[in-house]
Amino acid sequence: MSHFNSRARGEQTTLYGACAATAAMVHAQVKFDLTFFKRFLKLCRWMFPSLCSKAAVMTLFLLLLSLLEQVVIYNIGLIASKYFKVLGTKDRQGFTTHTIISVVLIIAEAFLKSCITYVASMLHITWRQSLCTRLHHTYFCNILYYHVNVVDNTVDNPDQRMTQDVDKMTDTFSKVFVPIIISPFKIGYYMYQASIATGYIGPVSVLCFFMVFSLINKFLMTPVVHYVYKQERREGDFRFKHMQIRTYAESAAFYRAGQVEEVKTNQKLDQLIGTQRRLIHWNFALNFSINTADYLGSILSYIALAFPIFLGRYDNLAPADLSALISKNAFVCIYLINCFTTLIDQAKDVTDVAGCAHRIGQLTEVMGRIKADQEDTYDFASGTYSSFELSPRHLWPDDSGSYQEMHATEPAFHMDGVTYGPPKSSTVLCRDLSVQLQTGVNVLVTGDSGCGKTSLLRVISGLWRPSKGRVNKLVAQGPSGVLYLPQKPYLTNGSLRDQILFPCTEAEVVPDDDKMHEYLSLVGLDQLLERLGGLDVDLDWNWYDELSPGEMQRLSFVRLFFHKPRFAMLDEATSQVSQEMESLLYNTCTGMHITLLSVGHRDSIRQFHHMMLHFDGTGSWTLTPTHSGDHGDSGSGGGDGGVVSEGAGLDSQHVQLSGVQASHSES
Numbered sequence: 001m002s003h004f005n006s007r008a009r010g011e012q013t014t015l016y017g018a019c020a021a022t023a024a025m026v027h028a029q030v031k032f033d034l035t036f037f038k039r040f041l042k043l044c045r046w047m048f049p050s051l052c053s054k055a056a057v058m059t060l061f062l063l064l065l066s067l068l069e070q071v072v073i074y075n076i077g078l079i080a081s082k083y084f085k086v087l088g089t090k091d092r093q094g095f096t097t098h099t100i101i102s103v104v105l106i107i108a109e110a111f112l113k114s115c116i117t118y119v120a121s122m123l124h125i126t127w128r129q130s131l132c133t134r135l136h137h138t139y140f141c142n143i144l145y146y147h148v149n150v151v152d153n154t155v156d157n158p159d160q161r162m163t164q165d166v167d168k169m170t171d172t173f174s175k176v177f178v179p180i181i182i183s184p185f186k187i188g189y190y191m192y193q194a195s196i197a198t199g200y201i202g203p204v205s206v207l208c209f210f211m212v213f214s215l216i217n218k219f220l221m222t223p224v225v226h227y228v229y230k231q232e233r234r235e236g237d238f239r240f241k242h243m244q245i246r247t248y249a250e251s252a253a254f255y256r257a258g259q260v261e262e263v264k265t266n267q268k269l270d271q272l273i274g275t276q277r278r279l280i281h282w283n284f285a286l287n288f289s290i291n292t293a294d295y296l297g298s299i300l301s302y303i304a305l306a307f308p309i310f311l312g313r314y315d316n317l318a319p320a321d322l323s324a325l326i327s328k329n330a331f332v333c334i335y336l337i338n339c340f341t342t343l344i345d346q347a348k349d350v351t352d353v354a355g356c357a358h359r360i361g362q363l364t365e366v367m368g369r370i371k372a373d374q375e376d377t378y379d380f381a382s383g384t385y386s387s388f389e390l391s392p393r394h395l396w397p398d399d400s401g402s403y404q405e406m407h408a409t410e411p412a413f414h415m416d417g418v419t420y421g422p423p424k425s426s427t428v429l430c431r432d433l434s435v436q437l438q439t440g441v442n443v444l445v446t447g448d449s450g451c452g453k454t455s456l457l458r459v460i461s462g463l464w465r466p467s468k469g470r471v472n473k474l475v476a477q478g479p480s481g482v483l484y485l486p487q488k489p490y491l492t493n494g495s496l497r498d499q500i501l502f503p504c505t506e507a508e509v510v511p512d513d514d515k516m517h518e519y520l521s522l523v524g525l526d527q528l529l530e531r532l533g534g535l536d537v538d539l540d541w542n543w544y545d546e547l548s549p550g551e552m553q554r555l556s557f558v559r560l561f562f563h564k565p566r567f568a569m570l571d572e573a574t575s576q577v578s579q580e581m582e583s584l585l586y587n588t589c590t591g592m593h594i595t596l597l598s599v600g601h602r603d604s605i606r607q608f609h610h611m612m613l614h615f616d617g618t619g620s621w622t623l624t625p626t627h628s629g630d631h632g633d634s635g636s637g638g639g640d641g642g643v644v645s646e647g648a649g650l651d652s653q654h655v656q657l658s659g660v661q662a663s664h665s666e667s
């Protein structure tokens, strides 16, 4: 008995478990559908910005064309029954007239079909353009693309979402949109016609048939949408791996990395194929349901017609008239079923639209979240995190231990008690850093690899948020204020002129060709002009493949000299060039009165700087004059107020204000 009870309890538990699992599944599905629906609606608002927009007018036109096509299709559908009649009664005159009308109808249908395809394609690219433009607008807003790709990392392959997914979604949607929209009208009309031909049996049986298959498809579509989403992700990963090989082909070749990269690329391929396999399994079930609906639909019309025939409703008709009537009614019923099966057929395309819309919607949400977060805490006008207002009497310690008003000269930025580390990490790279970049006082940042030198530039430029303290940028970031030369030179696409003008365009600056030639020749890149055939020739180069690392660095300096900003942040910007070239580049900066904050390992660049900021890798830092040759070890607890020497080529005011020796150590 107890055994029986425990078994019963076990079965009850299993039943409850099954019910709970089913409820959870249904709940998850509803939630998934709702999320998808909300995301899709948002994208629709972008695709149809207003009622008078180009897309809205084209959609209306497409709708009208499709309705007109339905009228023509209806008349073409009756051609067979009319032929039955004129041939059955041997009506020559009727045969000729009917043939001419049929040919005209067929030509009209061919023309309409082509027009519909044409307008749908135009609509596809219009939607693609407006969606991509909207996405780009947010993606390229400030430094959001950096956060999406480097800091946040919650969406995979954002590039693929904007390039491939938007294209696939808009293309498929432009094809399924109109058939779905006009379906209710078509169905209403043919239901009415079918009810005349077969009584209530025809429309009711077709409706039941449709409902059953819609329900089945609904349950099959959800996993398909899920796997379409996953497949797109894996596609992106697979392509990214190939992109990596393409971009770093030479480095990989030096390592003879073929074998190991083959394994890794095949792993990505296997993951993609695994997902595609699961998608194909679910598609098998969905296709089975769709095809069953299609073929069952084709005989359903005859079953519906059989009822009035066997009930003797058409007994009084001559054989030719009966054949014509059967043909006409069969067309009406078949077309009604076709309206429903077309809707069912769209299920496959709808899953593609849904999967892609899901991914694009997710990207917009993440970008919206990051943007809102930035707007809350980051002032892009001043380039500062937190709402810190610079007080006119804000003070800065000078070398004598007294305080000078920092506005007396014009620093590029100043940091006040800043602590920072990598985003989403508890690691502290630097603690309580107070430093400024004063006009005319070059600062060299040193320390071991990975100690946080580049991260300092990230914090100054606003890419990373300090966990404590304030960063105040007093000079605007840009070609006339502060220009950055990152560790990996950034070369955009376009001509040599585009590279030099970057980040400006021709419209924004006076393109002084003489200056460009002069600086190219100064850094020894005049042969580049010959290779390219001029400043404006765009050979569609991938500049990273065409130039050596040293050439890229020299080209970056041409950019710097051309813009001649007041301040420049150089992150190991001369690491790939010879010491002679390095001296030339630094001396030119000095000659142009560009104040530098450099990151570097080489001792040779010390002579071009007045102050040295040294990180020890544990969060401690020291700031000392370079001429003393003693930048202090971590934990050295501050210095004695050393100043930059006159020999550094500074005017005394600058020296006095910025020659701060300070240090901070954890102890």
Ligand SMILES: Nc1ncnc2c1ncn2[C@@H]1O[C@H](COP(=O)(O)OP(=O)(O)OP(=O)(O)O)[C@@H](O)[C@H]1O
Binding pocket: 150, 151, 422, 423, 425, 429, 447, 448, 449, 450, 451, 452, 453, 454, 455, 456
């Ligand atoms: N996006 C990131 N997310 C998390 N950690 C990061 C990120 N970028 C860099 N780091 C980590 O932050 C630390 C400091 O990096 P940083 O680039 O500032 O080093 P560095 O001092 O400039 O080194 P090097 O001299 O080798 O260029 C490193 O340990 C690095 O791995």
